[in-house]
Amino acid sequence: MADNIVIYSGGCVARERFSDSFIGLVRELEENRRTLFDCPDEIIIHLLAQFGKEIIKDPSLVSIPGLSYLSLWLRRENLHGIYHVNFEKIPGTKDPISVDSRIEMIHVPRGIVCHWIAGNIPLLGFFSLVLAALGKNASILKIHPSVYKYLNPLLQKLEQVIVNIDGVSYSGSIITSAVSLVSFPGRAESLSRDFSLSADCRVIYGSDDAVQTISSLPHQVHADTIVYGPKYSFAVFDKDAISSPDFPSMLKKLAQDIVLYNQAACSSPHTVFFEKSFIHLHDIAEQLKSALQSLPERMFYPLDEGIAISVINTRARYLLDSSKDILIPDDMKWTICINDIVSLEEPVQGRCVFVKEVLDIDQVLPLVTRKVQTVALGMADHERKEKYVRELAYRGVDRVMAPGTMHEYTQPWDGMLGAGRMVRWIAVRISKECC
Structure with a gap:
């Protein structure tokens, strides 16, 4: 029997389907990430913060390890801090960042971020996709099937979140429609290669052997690779x-x-x-x-x-x-x-x-x-x-x-500003002089 990709979500988090290719999923996420891109940054933070408040009250989620910390981490003030340190601006401000008197810069998403998620920390994948979402990227998370029971209920909950800002309602589906969970055998070389080639940015969590193997996969020339190896x-x-x-x-x-x-x-x-x-x-x-x-x-x-x-x-x-x-x-x-x-x-x-x-x-x-x-x-x-x-x-x-804070998921992490690595910086010349 040929190896298949199990797609646990992709636009609709309740859907599960099988495929032998990432082509259809990538096309779907490329379409869906436009809504995320057009959404104001502050709205994304509002949705995530509201989600953080709601998960801690939901008895169906209480058994998920690390849920209380995730709820605290998703506080609006903390997300604002992460955004500010990664993107050098306050969310909600539209002004570009000045480089000098003639050049400004803006950040835009890299596109589709493919995450290889280690199975040792159940909620690791959720932290990773939040950093990608703050940069307005779509995410495909390769997970171990055992992690599905933790991540999928959270995505379903996020999809249901509604916030009303200035008379306009926004749904968490803005984020979840640009997220997919997948699983496929690591031994399937062709699927691993195709997954790597689907990425505009690769995020790798794992052991030394896993990092070496995944890092050596073919990838798009423009794709950045972020490695969180064994420490x-x-x-x-x-x-x-x-x-x-x-x-x-x-x-x-x-x-x-x-x-x-x-x-x-x-x-x-x-x-x-x-x-x-x-x-x-x-x-x-x-x-x-x-x-x-x-x-x-x-x-x-x-x-x-x-x-x-x-x-x-x-x-x-x-x-x-x-x-x-x-x-x-x-x-x-x-x-x-x-x-x-x-x-x-x-x-x-x-x-x-x-x-x-x-x-x-x-x-x-x-x-x-x-x-x-x-x-x-x-x-x-x-x-x-x-x-x-x-x-x-x-x-x-x-x-x-300090003792007692070793596990706080702060930015930077492993010497990197993760969300900032998942965006591109665009230079814009503002001088009226002729080039």
Whole structure:
């Protein structure tokens, strides 16, 4: 049997159909994206913000992981901030951006954005399509079939959203009619090639192997490629932070970072470094244990079988090694591994974190590469923190965040302004002089 494309949506989010080509879908989205292009920028933000308010009230959506954060992220103020930092203007303003006294520039959508969505974070695809929609692009999201049950109900909900602005009603279908979810086997080389060639912009999320394979596919010469590859994240606390009265609060916030997404996100901390202080490392680990125990039960999602086995194997290694220590509950909720090796441990996931003591936090700096995405930094001295942040950035870190905010989907992300990469900038000469 020949491999087919399963098209879960395309103009009508409730429709599912099969095809052996992207030609018809691309033609449909090209037609539909004209309505999105003609829609005022501010209306798109109004629709997304109203959608964010409505999803949190809908009991049929409550089981979607990360829904409450998506609702907060879609606040109008946050969308305004994303728009402003990516497009260098306030949404709703029509004036071009001046380059100099003779040249202005405007941004326009690239066209159709093809997204390869990794399956580790259920709502990753929705965040990606929102960034594309802010630039008025159509989107085709290649998803794993298991992600459909999260994304399709959200698209159906967005399609039903109505906002009334200045006496005119606008529907969320302006956005959803320019979005399609598709699935097809990665082994189907011809479909993968055709999908890549359908893109005016490619957005790739995935492992190192996936990124290398997808990046090498044929593509349109004009198409830009945005890569969000595999990354590593960790946390650092200096001795002043450890001694401060805020330290227990910092640990509770770090515990939330550890637990969210079962450590499957690139922004999940796997190793935590504590600068040597008057508090023994084991006592700090006990405090982190208390922080993890204080988190609500609903935050602990069941572990996949493969990850559970990795956690069990890691626990066994530490229990059998007299040079190491470990703190574990009676179940699989979390695991704290303690050792004195200054290194970035290989991720185990499943809420398994490695804690270490360093004489000076500068010992951590040689470990930093461009593979590091997020560092949660607990530091009390502002001047020391400023210098440390600059050094982390120089060595390749993309994000330096306070404990508890490692997963906030901010712009820039992975060193890029994602929405801004999905538009073209058009130069317009405004001088009346003859060229």
